[in-house]
Amino acid sequence: xxxxxxxxxxxxxxxxxxxxxxxxxxxxxxxxxxxxxxxxxxxxxxxxxxxxxxxxxxxxxxxxxxxxxxxxxxxxxxxxxxxxxxxxxxxxxxxxxxxxxxxxxxxxxxxxxxxxxxxxxxxxxxxxxxxxxxxxxxxxxxxxxxxxxxxxxxxxxxxxxxxxxxxxxxxxxxxxxxxxxxxxxxxxxxxxxxxxxxxxxxxxxxxxxxxxxxxxxxxxxxxxxxxxxxxxxxxxxxxxxxxxxxxxxxxxxxxxxxxxxxxxxxxxxxxxxxx
Numbered sequence: 006x007x008x009x010x011x012x013x014x015x016x017x018x019x020x021x022x023x024x025x026x027x028x029x030x031x032x033x034x035x036x037x038x039x040x041x042x043x044x045x046x047x048x049x050x051x052x053x054x055x056x057x058x059x060x061x062x063x064x065x066x067x068x069x070x071x072x073x074x075x076x077x078x079x080x081x082x083x084x085x086x087x088x089x090x091x092x093x094x095x096x097x098x099x100x101x102x103x104x105x106x107x108x109x110x111x112x113x114x115x116x117x118x119x120x121x122x123x124x125x126x127x128x129x130x131x132x133x134x135x136x137x138x139x140x141x142x143x144x145x146x147x148x149x150x151x152x153x154x155x156x157x158x159x160x161x162x163x164x165x166x167x168x169x170x171x172x173x174x175x176x177x178x179x180x181x182x183x184x185x186x187x188x189x190x191x192x193x194x195x196x197x198x199x200x201x202x203x204x205x206x207x208x209x210x211x212x213x214x215x216x217x218x219x220x221x222x223x224x225x226x227x228x229x230x231x232x233x234x235x236x237x238x239x240x241x242x243x244x245x246x247x248x249x250x251x252x253x254x255x256x257x258x259x260x261x262x263x264x265x266x267x268x269x270x271x272x273x274x275x276x277x278x279x280x
Contacts, residue, residue, distance in 0.1 A: 027062075039260070047096055049097075050065075061085070071113070150182060162279065174224075174250075179213075181216060187257040191208075193206075195249075
């Protein structure tokens with residue numbers, strides 16, 4: 006009877022010794038997409054199966070820390086079969102929004118980059134051993150971008166006659182980043198006191214240095230026969246005018262990861278005409 010038990014234990018031990026945990030490592034961490042609103046980090050998880058039979062990944066758990074603070078964590082069920090003595094790469098994309106990061110983690114305010122650490126555990130269903138969790142982790146940094154700001158600087162009246170008026174709308178675009186921005190085009194629509202005054206496209210290139218500002222002038226030509234005589238009374242009066250400015254600004258940047266971006270703006274408020 007003892008001999009049978011010893012043989013059984015030896016067979017079980019041999020079975021355990023014959024099955025090995027898969028090898029898991031985060032082979033690469035890359036910036037897959039970058040914009041002024043956020044970014045996508047892609048982690049490529051490499052799984053190597055040293056066993057003479059296929060194994061199955063049933064899912065994984067993860068925690069992403071930013072500047073030492075837990076930002077997001079969770080569990081994902083994902084079935085992946087790795088062939089006998091084979092290799093498989095599982096992509097793990099993580100999307101981060103700069104506005105959410107700023108609200109959640111105060112340490113990134115005013116910084117140009119943030120440090121992250123990703124810790125994950127990958128669960129495999131193995132013969133004999135059952136479910137086994139294999140950990141992996143990686144650390145690095147990612148850039149912090151801040152969307153440029155657009156504001157109405159003033160509305161200047163250059164000329165007015167009974168037939169029409171000529172004005173300049175002065176805008177100021179501010180770059181809050183430590184890289185250069187180039188304004189390539191600006192499409193705009195201006196409404197004043199509920200009336201559409203002007204719309205158009207400005208394509209003159211404007212350069213904004215690091216943390217710099219630039220003025221942009223939009224010429225406005227008003228024909229009172231088309232727009233209405235009531236606008237004439239607004240222009241000769243001294244009251245503040247309610248406005249709505251919608252603009253889409255196409256920009257390029259000096260960053261290799263962000264060659265082009267489209268920035269939508271909607272500004273509204275009151276302004277007084279400068280004469």
